[in-house]
Amino acid sequence: MVFMLGTNIPENRILQTAIQGFYGIGPNVAARLCAKLSIHKTALVGSVPAPKITSLVELMTGMTLENDLRRVLRDDIRRLKDMGAYRGRRHAQGLPVRGQRTRTQTKTARRLNRVDRRG
Incomplete structure (x- = not known):
């Protein structure tokens, strides 16, 4: 197990997918981080040296x-x-915010966009 930012990560996981588990790091950011440190995209967490x-x-x-x-x-x-x-106002009503169609798909938007917008 490798301890990163308060989380234990098993050594048999691929590093790039393991760091995607942190909120705010997607596939592109994970790939960029690994490329910056010259870590192969399929490298396992256990095979990466501790300094990296x-x-x-x-x-x-x-x-x-x-x-x-x-x-x-x-x-x-x-x-x-x-x-x-x-x-x-769209956030407060739970409706689509970015110009999506609401004539027929409002139910889908309300179901998929369940974010705590009250507050």
């Missing part, structure tokens, strides 16, 4: 991840609501 793991953790600590990112997103939505912006 520590430098990866250093890079990740400089990013906004997990609860900090969730708080930033929640604050942005709250700011839009307080301003009375169109996007803020």
Whole structure:
């Protein structure tokens, strides 16, 4: 087990997919981080040397991840609501925000976009 940012990661997992488990790191960011440290995309967590793991953790600590990112997103939505912006009203009503069709697919949008927008 490798301990990264408060999470134990098994040694038999692929490193690139393992760091995608952190909120805020998707496939592109994970690939970019691995490329920056010249880690192969199919390298297992156990096969990566410890100095590279520590430098990866250093890079990740400089990013906004997990609860900090969730708080930033929640604050942005709250700011839009307080301003009375169109996007803020759509968030408050639980409707699509980015111009999607609502004539027939509102039920689907309400079901899929379950984010705590009240608050």
